[in-house]
Amino acid sequence: MTAIGFDFDHTLGVDNGLERKALCAFAAELGRPLDPADAVGRERIDDLLGRFRTGEMTMDAMIEQFATGLGARNADPARWREHCYALVDELVRPVDAARETLAALRDRGIATAILTNGWTPLQQRKIARALDGAAPALILVSDALGAVKPERAAFDALVDALRVPRERLWYVGDNARGDVAGALAAGLRGVWFDWEGQSYPQDLPPPTIRITALRELETLVENTLDP
Ligand SMILES: [Mg+2]
Structure with a gap:
C-alpha cells in the first residue's frame, strides 16, 4: 500500500x-x-x-x-x-485541479493526508473552503503536533498516522526546504510541486520527482507507486 x-x-x-x-x-x-x-x-x-x-x-x-x-x-x-x-x-481558493486530483487518488485507493504548518482552527477552515468534500480525512497541523516542518517529528507524525512504511510515503509540497528536504531527511519520498517560478536551492538534496501540475500525480501513481 x-x-x-x-x-x-x-x-x-x-x-x-x-x-x-x-x-x-x-x-x-x-x-x-x-x-x-x-x-x-x-x-x-x-x-x-x-x-x-x-x-x-x-x-x-x-x-x-x-x-x-x-x-x-x-x-x-x-x-x-x-x-x-x-x-x-x-x-481562500483551491490550487488548479486540487479537488479533482484528491478525488482521483481516493478512487484509486491511495491513502492521502495533509501535513501543514499553522494553527489548527484556521487551517481546518482554509482546507474546508478550498477542498470542500475532497479534503482528506486526515489533517495534521503543526500547532497540535508541536513540530513544524521541516522538523523530522512532523513527518514522523504523518508516517504514524498513515501507517505505511516511510519509503512508500510520498510527500508533495511547494517549499523546497520545508517540504521536500524535510520529507527526504525523514526517509520519505519528496515531490517538489514547482508551479510558482521558484528556484530549487543548490544546497538541498534534489527532490525524488518534480511536478508542475497536481494532475501529474495520477500518472505518477500509475507508473511509479503501484506498477
Ligand atoms: Mg506550502
Whole structure:
C-alpha cells in the first residue's frame, strides 16, 4: 500500500495573504489603520508573521508586539482570529485541479493526508473552503503536533498516522526546504510541486520527482507507486 501526504498552502490551496490582511483589519479596529503604501510597516508585519509561523513566537506574543508597534494597548488575539476566519471565504481558493486530483487518488485507493504548518482552527477552515468534500480525512497541523516542518517529528507524525512504511510515503509540497528536504531527511519520498517560478536551492538534496501540475500525480501513481 502507498500513501501521499500533502502540504496545504501553495500546494492544494492559496489564501492570498489572509493573515496579513487580518492584521490590517485588526489594526483598523484598534483605531490605528495601516497605510497600504508603508513598505516598512509591511515588512514588519511579514517579519512578525514569519516568526509566528516558525514557532519562534506565540500567537499572543505576535499580537502583542503588533499592537505595541501601533501604539495600541489591550489587543485581544481572539479578535485577530475572528478577522482571520471572516476572510476565509473571500480569500481562500483551491490550487488548479486540487479537488479533482484528491478525488482521483481516493478512487484509486491511495491513502492521502495533509501535513501543514499553522494553527489548527484556521487551517481546518482554509482546507474546508478550498477542498470542500475532497479534503482528506486526515489533517495534521503543526500547532497540535508541536513540530513544524521541516522538523523530522512532523513527518514522523504523518508516517504514524498513515501507517505505511516511510519509503512508500510520498510527500508533495511547494517549499523546497520545508517540504521536500524535510520529507527526504525523514526517509520519505519528496515531490517538489514547482508551479510558482521558484528556484530549487543548490544546497538541498534534489527532490525524488518534480511536478508542475497536481494532475501529474495520477500518472505518477500509475507508473511509479503501484506498477
Ligand atoms: Mg506550502
